[in-house]
Amino acid sequence: MSKVALGLAGAGGVAGTGAFAAYQGGLFSTSTVRETLTKEGYELVNTDEQFKSFFTEFKSDGEFMKEVNKHKQAGETLEGDDGTKGKLALKALCSSYLDSKDKLGNAIKWCVLRIKDKKPDGKNWITDDGGSDGADWKSALTKSKAAMVSHGIEGISLDTQSDQDYSKIKDWCLKNKKLPINTKNKTTQRNVSSWCSK
Incomplete structure (x- = not known):
């Protein structure tokens, strides 16, 4: 095969790879x-x-x-x-x-x-400030700490103190409440509804 033919074959391969990536990325999707x-x-x-x-x-x-x-x-x-x-x-x-x-x-x-757009059954979301002196976040951390540890939530351990470290559950909740409701986020949605409400 000549160098020109090899070059054209290589270019075609690159273009083919790009077209496949575009297809995989949904550019040519037939679904709405x-x-x-x-x-x-x-x-x-x-x-x-x-x-x-x-x-x-x-x-x-x-x-x-x-x-x-x-x-x-x-x-x-x-x-x-x-x-x-x-x-x-x-x-x-x-x-x-x-x-x-x-x-x-x-x-x-x-x-x-988003997760925050659906009120948890029979409960209310903890407000961003967490009530007086963050009391609701402190209570939520005390109640949910073991479950959060078992789910491997970063920054939470059995030694985490609710009075000093309640901002960790608050930050986790505020971040994860913004996630869209979908199949992939079902477990997170369940945890947010349980841990971030009162």
Whole structure:
């Protein structure tokens, strides 16, 4: 085989590898975003209250506003909106993402429920400050320490003191409550609901 032929074969191999990676990455996926999310156990934002809440939470994000503004009514300004108009634009935005084949990342960011969006059965989430002097976080650490150790939660050991180290459970809870609800996060969701509520 000539050097030119070898070079062309090598280039074809690289292009083929790139095309395969693009296929694996979903660029040529035949599934819609909705089908992918459903298959992976994500829960979609679906009530007016949820759309309003998500709009007000994300409206300070420039990228979000750029996307949601594509779906506002003519002449509307959403920047100062309390969510009344924004929820409708977000609903339209999410619908367009869910029917697409290439907007999975944004759909996960703005159109699916996170663990914190579902109240634990018969309980309430511990507030970020944890009540008076972090009392709720201290109590949560005392109650959940053994389970957290058995699950290998970083920074938690049987020697962890609830009075001094309660920020460790607080930090873990605040971080993990932001994860999306899906099949992969089921165990984490169960633990967050148990350890981060009262």
